[in-house]
Amino acid sequence: MRLRLVPETTNWDFFSRPKLWLGISVVMIVLAMLSFGLRGLNYGIDFRGGTTIRTQSEQSVDVGAYRNALAGLELGDVTISEVFDPSFGDDQNVAMVRIQAQDDTDSVAPETILAAEAALAEVAPDIKFVSVESVGPKVSGELIQTAVIAVALAIVSVLVYIWLRFEWQFALGAVIALVHDVVLTIGVFSEVGIKFDLAIIAALLTIVGYSLNDTVVVFDRVRENLRRYKKKDLKDVLNLSINETLSRTFMTSITTLIALIALFVLGGDVIRGFVFAMIWGVVVGTYSSIFVASAILLRLGVKRDWSKTDGKAGTQFADIDA
Amino acid sequence: MLQIDLWKRVLIWAVCAVGLLLAMPNAFYNRVETHNDAVTAIEVQGETPELVQKSGAWPSFLPSSLVNLGLDLRGGVHLLAEVQVTDVYQARMEATWPELRNALRDAREEVGTIRLQPSDDDALRVKISRPEGMARAIEVARELSQPITSITAAGARDLDVSGEGDVLIVTLSEAERTAMDERTMQQSLEIIRRRIDEVGTREPTIQRQGADRILIQVPGLGSAEELIEIIGTTAQLTFQPVVGRGSDPDASVAPGQEVLPSLDEDGLYYTLESAPVVTGEELTDAQPAFDQNGRPAVNFRFNPTGARKFGEYTAQNIGNPFAIVLDDEVISAPVIQSHIPGGSGIITGNFTVEESTNLAVLLRAGALPAGLNFLEQRTIGPELGQDSIDAGKIACIVAFIAVLVFMFLSYGLFGIFANIALLVNVGLLFGLLSLIGATLTLPGIAGIVLTIGMAVDANVLIFERIREELKSAKGPARAIELGYEKALSAITDANITTFITAVILFAMGSGPVRGFAITLGIGILTSVFTAIFVTRLLVVMWFERRRPKTIEV
Numbered sequence: 001m002r003l004r005l006v007p008e009t010t011n012w013d014f015f016s017r018p019k020l021w022l023g024i025s026v027v028m029i030v031l032a033m034l035s036f037g038l039r040g041l042n043y044g045i046d047f048r049g050g051t052t053i054r055t056q057s058e059q060s061v062d063v064g065a066y067r068n069a070l071a072g073l074e075l076g077d078v079t080i081s082e083v084f085d086p087s088f089g090d091d092q093n094v095a096m097v098r099i100q101a102q103d104d105t106d107s108v109a110p111e112t113i114l115a116a117e118a119a120l121a122e123v124a125p126d127i128k129f130v131s132v133e134s135v136g137p138k139v140s141g142e143l144i145q146t147a148v149i150a151v152a153l154a155i156v157s158v159l160v161y162i163w164l165r166f167e168w169q170f171a172l173g174a175v176i177a178l179v180h181d182v183v184l185t186i187g188v189f190s191e192v193g194i195k196f197d198l199a200i201i202a203a204l205l206t207i208v209g210y211s212l213n214d215t216v217v218v219f220d221r222v223r224e225n226l227r228r229y230k231k232k233d234l235k236d237v238l239n240l241s242i243n244e245t246l247s248r249t250f251m252t253s254i255t256t257l258i259a260l261i262a263l264f265v266l267g268g269d270v271i272r273g274f275v276f277a278m279i280w281g282v283v284v285g286t287y288s289s290i291f292v293a294s295a296i297l298l299r300l301g302v303k304r305d306w307s308k309t310d311g312k313a314g315t316q317f318a319d320i321d322a
Numbered sequence: 323m324l325q326i327d328l329w330k331r332v333l334i335w336a337v338c339a340v341g342l343l344l345a346m347p348n349a350f351y352n353r354v355e356t357h358n359d360a361v362t363a364i365e366v367q368g369e370t371p372e373l374v375q376k377s378g379a380w381p382s383f384l385p386s387s388l389v390n391l392g393l394d395l396r397g398g399v400h401l402l403a404e405v406q407v408t409d410v411y412q413a414r415m416e417a418t419w420p421e422l423r424n425a426l427r428d429a430r431e432e433v434g435t436i437r438l439q440p441s442d443d444d445a446l447r448v449k450i451s452r453p454e455g456m457a458r459a460i461e462v463a464r465e466l467s468q469p470i471t472s473i474t475a476a477g478a479r480d481l482d483v484s485g486e487g488d489v490l491i492v493t494l495s496e497a498e499r500t501a502m503d504e505r506t507m508q509q510s511l512e513i514i515r516r517r518i519d520e521v522g523t524r525e526p527t528i529q530r531q532g533a534d535r536i537l538i539q540v541p542g543l544g545s546a547e548e549l550i551e552i553i554g555t556t557a558q559l560t561f562q563p564v565v566g567r568g569s570d571p572d573a574s575v576a577p578g579q580e581v582l583p584s585l586d587e588d589g590l591y592y593t594l595e596s597a598p599v600v601t602g603e604e605l606t607d608a609q610p611a612f613d614q615n616g617r618p619a620v621n622f623r624f625n626p627t628g629a630r631k632f633g634e635y636t637a638q639n640i641g642n643p644f645a646i647v648l649d650d651e652v653i654s655a656p657v658i659q660s661h662i663p664g665g666s667g668i669i670t671g672n673f674t675v676e677e678s679t680n681l682a683v684l685l686r687a688g689a690l691p692a693g694l695n696f697l698e699q700r701t702i703g704p705e706l707g708q709d710s711i712d713a714g715k716i717a718c719i720v721a722f723i724a725v726l727v728f729m730f731l732s733y734g735l736f737g738i739f740a741n742i743a744l745l746v747n748v749g750l751l752f753g754l755l756s757l758i759g760a761t762l763t764l765p766g767i768a769g770i771v772l773t774i775g776m777a778v779d780a781n782v783l784i785f786e787r788i789r790e791e792l793k794s795a796k797g798p799a800r801a802i803e804l805g806y807e808k809a810l811s812a813i814t815d816a817n818i819t820t821f822i823t824a825v826i827l828f829a830m831g832s833g834p835v836r837g838f839a840i841t842l843g844i845g846i847l848t849s850v851f852t853a854i855f856v857t858r859l860l861v862v863m864w865f866e867r868r869r870p871k872t873i874e875v
Binding site for chain 2: 004005113135136149153162199205210213220244245248251254260271275
């Protein structure tokens with residue numbers, strides 16, 4: 001007996017409540033933007049400069065004592081948080097200390113770090129500084145810029161690729177779905193307050209890749225069915241295509257999620273934020289390829305007379321017919 | 323029917339075998355690393371029984387390239403330094419002044435007396451007492467300028483000369499600045515490399531980034547401050563004539579002179595001529611030593627030009643003090659007792675043994691032409707790296723097993739084929755990563771886990787398609803064939819789009835993010851290869867042997 005995530009044949013109508021799905025997406029996007037606007041992202045030092053010190057000691061972390069120890073140094077905004085993780089042993093008490101960028105310089109001052117380390121060592125004699133990272137404001141500004149360019153560039157090049165391989169309506173649908181995913185992911189990050197650093201940009205781009213992967217598979221089937229059922233209503237063709245690929249959509253999402261969840265639980269706290277972004281992205285990406293990308297394709301309509309444009313719009317593989 | 327040419331079969335298996343062979347060393351990481359280190363050590367310092375024994379830890383006929391571990395996994399220090407290229411301009415102009423002064427003095431008849439004006443930019447402003455001689459002054463100054471020998475600046479000269487009323491202004495030309503920046507960067511890279519080599523750590527990365535930045539990565543080092551101490555010190559050594567001494571740091575001085583603090587005595591300031599007699603660049607050697615009182619000191623020797631200049635100066639200035647200046651602090655200001663012809667000397671001060679050793683290292687490696695500004699520093703402790711590797715390993719194995727079980731439950735026998743392909747896929751991925759010497763980072767491990775999850779996608783697409791084709795009852799062979807054919811278009815499109823994002827990540831990202839992009843990109847290549855070729859071959863081989871009337875996918 002095989003494990004089936006969805007019934008063998010499904011005939012679900014994904015467009016029976018277009019306003020509902022559209023409404024949900026719009027509300028989510030508005031919420032995400034509101035959260036971003038009101039709470040803002042919890043930028044890591046990659047993006048706003050400053051220093052983070054990860055400490056580890058055998059005795060338990062006393063956040064108050066750490067704070068008092070650093071208070072005398074006048075370092076400006078200092079946040080101290082204890083880190084918990086199931087993979088830590090009993091003698092592993094970890095805390096993250098974040099010190100804002102010192103505003104008089106565009107470089108990193110080793111003296112500041114040494115002073116902070118010395119102050120912490122006074123309250124916790126066996127403290128170890130397992131990682132110390134410091135980014136000057138000059139670099140962090142550039143990193144933001146590069147990150148934004150990277151995400152924009154990825155979206156644009158994908159738009160062009162799909163446009164070349166399909167039709168512009170498909171490209172637009174896919175890209176709106178992508179923007180939807182990226183916006184929702186950023187929204188979740190600002191709402192939950194997970195540290196937003198360079199690695200998260202990598203996660204965002206992977207989400208772009210994954211969401212696209214999903215969308216393209218559905219669109220590929222739509223293209224095929226549009227050729228096969230020339231008289232069928234676009235809505236029916238879309239529904240048919242989504243239903244036909246539904247089993248695959250779930251299989252792939254579930255296997256990817258299984259792998260990611262393993263990493264989320266067991267991979268340690270250093271990359272947990274990164275993996276969280278990807279898990280969220282897989283869920284949203286799967287949703288958006290059906291309810292956003294396809295829905296937009298339905299709205300935009302699509303040129304049905306594929307026979308004449310086969311040469312440039314079709315694919316070399318799609319011409320092989322049984 | 324399902325047919326694959328024999329040569330294709332051989333090729334597919336050969337690729338898998340080579341990939342797995344290349345990946346194998348990574349399974350014995352420590353042994354292979356010991357072997358590799360021993361082999362390099364033998365090349366450098368010759369064979370010793372101990373090294374030969376160590377190199378025997380791994381047979382030399384097997385591949386021995388490993389995936390490099392990034393700093394976040396191995397632990398170490400990462401520094402991004404900005405070279406302050408403009409520092410050099412001022413020193414360059416100061417060095418030009420004596421030459422210009424002499425040339426103008428020779429033309430005293432026409433230009434009259436000259437006086438150097440204070441200037442806040444990197445320019446020499448010289449006031450001449452006979453403004454009508456300005457044309458001649460400009461001509462004299464122009465004669466000092468040299469043509470620049472570089473491809474991009476053919477025909478340009480290094481100095482721009484102009485006159486403004488009775489003030490002659492000499493500045494560096496734009497082309498010269500560019501050429502100097504380039505030289506400064508090359509020198510800085512070279513000197514940083516030498517200093518790190520002198521300290522002797524393994525596999526440091528020293529790379530130029532952009533116009534004026536240098537990226538330094540040293541694995542295994544425990545603290546960034548230590549490294550900054552070694553490479554951040556400019557170690558600019560100069561010997562300058564002393565004009566006077568006092569306790570006022572803001573003492574007014576004539577143009578061409580400067581006030582520098584004493585290194586050892588608080589509140590003591592020397593007024594010095596800015597143009598040095600000799601600089602550290604003309605040292606050939608420096609060694610830690612002890613002076614006649616048994617205190618730590620540094621012995622040095624000049625090269626012939628340096629020795630000549632130093633000899634001439636000491637001969638002419640017996641009885642006057644001169645200052646030994648290190649990075650704008652006066653180490654000592656001894657009085658010249660006699661003519662020093664040999665070109666060697668000793669620097670004494672309140673050094674500890676460690677300080678004198680360090681100073682000797684720095685002087686030997688050469689001074690940095692310009693100061694460094696540290697823009698980014700990251701230190702990852704080796705324990706944290708090891709924790710990350712351990713956690714990543716467990717996560718990979720669990721993810722792997724879960725996906726294998728899930729695939730088997732969903733697709734039965736075909737699931738097993740896909741699982742074999744998945745194993746091959748991870749093997750190939752590691753093989754390729756080792757082959758190109760890629761660096762594995764923590765996000766890179768996440769990339770591998772993601773690849774495991776996504777690698778099955780191509781197989782899922784094919785299997786689902788075969789299921790569909792089976793429904794239209796065309797017989798198993800036809801269904802399999804059609805399944806592969808029709809899924810191909812979706813597979814290529816889906817993977818190319820993901821690949822595009824991986825390429826962009828690689829191009830725009832740095833460090834760990836780039837490591838992620840590499841594993842993601844290579845993972846896409848290997849997963850497409852294994853899905854299209856390896857599983858297909860497995861399915862075909864099974865089908866040929868069994869000839870089933872019906873199949874269940």
